[in-house]
Structure formats: structure tokens, C-alpha cells
Amino acid sequence: MVRPASVHILDTTLRDGLQIESTIVPTDTKVELAQRLIAAGLTQIEVGSFVNPKKVPQMADTGDVLQRLQPYEDQGVDFFTLVFNLKGAQRAVDAGAKNIKLVVSASEGHSQANSDAPIAQATERLLAAAEFAIDNGLRWDITTAVSFICPFDGITEADRLVEVIRPFVDAGAHSIGVADTIGNANPSLVRTNTSAVMEAFPGTPIGLHLHDTYNFGMANVIAALDLGIAHFDAAMGGLGGCPFAPGAAGNIGTDDLVHLLHREGVATGVDVDALARVRDPLTAAVGHDLTSSLSQIPATPASYRG
Numbered sequence: 001m002v003r004p005a006s007v008h009i010l011d012t013t014l015r016d017g018l019q020i021e022s023t024i025v026p027t028d029t030k031v032e033l034a035q036r037l038i039a040a041g042l043t044q045i046e047v048g049s050f051v052n053p054k055k056v057p058q059m060a061d062t063g064d065v066l067q068r069l070q071p072y073e074d075q076g077v078d079f080f081t082l083v084f085n086l087k088g089a090q091r092a093v094d095a096g097a098k099n100i101k102l103v104v105s106a107s108e109g110h111s112q113a114n115s116d117a118p119i120a121q122a123t124e125r126l127l128a129a130a131e132f133a134i135d136n137g138l139r140w141d142i143t144t145a146v147s148f149i150c151p152f153d154g155i156t157e158a159d160r161l162v163e164v165i166r167p168f169v170d171a172g173a174h175s176i177g178v179a180d181t182i183g184n185a186n187p188s189l190v191r192t193n194t195s196a197v198m199e200a201f202p203g204t205p206i207g208l209h210l211h212d213t214y215n216f217g218m219a220n221v222i223a224a225l226d227l228g229i230a231h232f233d234a235a236m237g238g239l240g241g242c243p244f245a246p247g248a249a250g251n252i253g254t255d256d257l258v259h260l261l262h263r264e265g266v267a268t269g270v271d272v273d274a275l276a277r278v279r280d281p282l283t284a285a286v287g288h289d290l291t292s293s294l295s296q297i298p299a300t301p302a303s304y305r306g
Contacts, residue, residue: 001226001227001228002228003225003226003228003264003266004225004228004229004230004266005266005267006230006266006267006268006269007225007230007231007232007261007266007267007268008043008044008207008230008231008232009042009044009232009233009234009254009257009258009268009270010044010045010046010080010207010231010232010233010234011037011042011044011045011046011233011234011235011236011254012046012209012233012234012235012240012251013033013037013045013235013236013237013239013240013254013278013282014030014033014034014045014046014047014048014065015046015047015048015049015059015062015081015082016046016209016233016235016239016240016241016242016251017235017236017237017239017240017250017251018030018058018059018239018240018286019049019056019058019059019240019241020058020240020241020242021058021239021286023285023286023287024057024058025058025285025286027061027064027065027068029281029285030047030048030061030065031065031068031069032281033236033278033281033282033285034047034065034069034072035072036274036277036278036281037236037254037275037278038072038075038077039274040270040271040272040274040275040277040278041268041269041270041271041274041275042077042254042270042275043076043077043078043269044077044078044080045069045077045078045079045080046079046080046081046082046101046233047062047065047066047069047079047080047081048061048062048065048066048081048082049062049081049082049083049084049088050062050063050081050082050083050087050088050089050091050092050095051082051083051084051088062081062095063091063094063095066079066081066095066096066097067095067096070096073098078098078099079097079098079099080099080100080101080141081095081097081099081100081101082100082101082102082103083100083101083102083129084102084103084115084122084125084126084129085125085126085128085129086125086128086129086132088100088129089129089130089132089133089138090132092133092138093132093133093136093138097138098137098138098139099138099139099140099141100129100133100138100139100140100141101140101141101142101143101177102126102129102130102140102141102142102143102168102173103126103142103143103144103145103179104119104122104123104126104142104143104144104145104164104168105119105122105144105145105146105150105164106119106144106145106146106147106150106156106160106161106164107119107146107150107152107153107156108152108153109150109151109152109153110145110146110150110151110152110153110181113152114145114242119164123164123167123168126142126168127167127168127171130168130171130172130173131171134172139174140172140173140174141173141174141175141176141177142165142168142169142173142175142176142177143176143177143178143179143209144161144164144165144176144177144178144179145179145181145242146179146181146182147161147178147179147180147181147185147193148180148184148185148189148190148193149180149182149184149185149189150181150182151182155189156193158192158193158195158196158197159196161178161193161196161197162196162197162200165197165200165201166200169201169204173204174204174205175204175205175206175207175231176197176201176204176205176206176207177206177207177208177209177233178193178194178197178206178207178208178209179208179209179210179233180208180209180210180211180220181209181211181242182211182213182242182249183210183211183212183213183214183216183217183249183250184213184214184216185210185216185220186216186219186220187216187219187220187222187223188223190208190220190223190224191223191226191227194206194208194223194224194227194229195227198227198228205231206229206231207229207230207231207232207233208220208221208224208229208231208232208233209232209233209251210232210233210234210251210252211240211241211249211250211251211252212238212249212250212251212252212253213249217252217256218252218256218257218260221252221257221260221261222260222264225264225266232252232257233251234251234252234253234254234256234257235250235251235252235253235254236253236254236255236275236278236279236282236290236292237250237253237254237255237278237279237282237283237290237291237292237295238250238251238252238253238256238290238291238292238295239251239282239286239290239291249291250291253290253291253292253293253294253295254270254275254292255272255275255276255279255292255294255295256292256293256294258270258272258275259272259293259294276294279295283295
């Protein structure tokens, strides 16, 4: 495969980055952070999730955040929200969403922890949400959690992953997200499982959602680039983690990802200096230091600014 000349980055700071934080970040602050990300050149942003606010109180204001950011859609920015069932899709439509992401687990253990249901039942719920999205003119994508390794069930076999995805592609998913939910995948496993998905669904765009628990994140990006993957999720400063996946650490950092891609000669459309200006208000919002490599370095070398 030929490496892509450019990559699309979906920034998940406001959703995956904040959902595990003990601090409830105010709506005004979330909107300001999104505005800074947009100013840096990011055109795909995940702003939250329509889930049970008792389970994930950090996401209770997702509808408000989405509505306040909608004027930026006229500037070519796409906003995404996560939903797990029909009720979530209905809430998304009521808030004016145009793009939603559905998440299904690739293992039974994680499905029970994340959605209180086996995969088959969770799939039925999600397909009902997908049908509702189609009827209301929304774009919808499918993401498979624990696509490589599950904290409960171990390694996810490639053929199992493909079969979990298949009903969603058959139902019209716009794209597939392959997620390393606990950040335990290594490049060989990324190549094996991602290649299987690419071969099974050649007409559907595929992206990777990577976490960085064992510092394999950037190595896994390189492995995916070499497969031709041109879509990645990341969260500023390496924030994030799944509340229902023990051991999950933060996402790969948007700042680290952009820096790596620029050094590899891959365009992102992101201004690294403007992106760096997101760090201080984000650190203040969560009340602790960020973990990305660049957040601990005074400045990005000028020769690698893309």
C-alpha cells in the first residue's frame, strides 16, 4: 500500500478526552476549547455523547455544546456525537446533529460492561438507531471498541472483528472506526486486524481510534499509515480513556499525532502553533497536567511545523 499524502484527524478531546475526568468541565469552556481547535485548522470534532448522564455526567451538556457550535458548520467543520441506542439518536436529532457515531463492542465481555447487553442485542439497538438516523438525514458511522485486545476476553480475532462490523456496513454505515480501546495493541496486531477489515469492506472508509497505554500509539499510527489508512482519532494532550474498560489510558495526543505526521511528510491542515495554544486552557479545565509528549516540551521545532 502507498502511504496517504494527507490525513484527516477527528479530534475527540471534548468527548473521549473529558468523559473520564472527575471534573465536570463547564459548557462555556468546552465551546471555547472547540473554537481553539477550529482555529488551529481541525475540521472534524467529536463534541460529546448522548448517553445516560447518571453514568457519564461529563457528557450531560452535549446537546448544548453542539447547538452552540453549529454556526461553524458553515465554515466546513463537521461535528460528531456518540450514541448507543435509539434514544441517543433521537436526542442527537433533537439537538440538530448531522453526524453520529455508533459504537459496538467486538468482545462479549466489553459489550456487557459498556452497554449492559451481549453483542447481538447491542447490535439490534444500534441498527434501530442507524435506521432512525437514515430516516432523518444523518450521516452515521460505526466504531468497534476493543478491536484488537479486550481487558476481559483477551485478543480479538480478525474474523470475529469483521463479523461484528458486517451488519453495520450492510445497513449503510458511512465509515468504519477500528478502536484500540485500552491502548494495548501493537503494530503487528494493528496490521493484522486492520488489514482484515480493509479486505472485507473495500468500499468503506476506515479510520483508527488509538489509545497510548503502553506507548505503542505512534508506532501503531506508522503501521496504519503503511496500510494506507488516512483517518485517525486523537485527543489533545493525550487525554481520555473508557470508563468501562479497566486499564485504559489516554488517547494518542492530537498534538503528538500532528507532529509525527508532519515529520513523516503527511499533510494535516493543522497549524501546530495554534494547536499549542489549546494546551493551557485545557490543562486549566481538567486541573492536571497533560500527558502527550509535546505538552512536556517548550516548543515544536520550526522545521517540523508542516
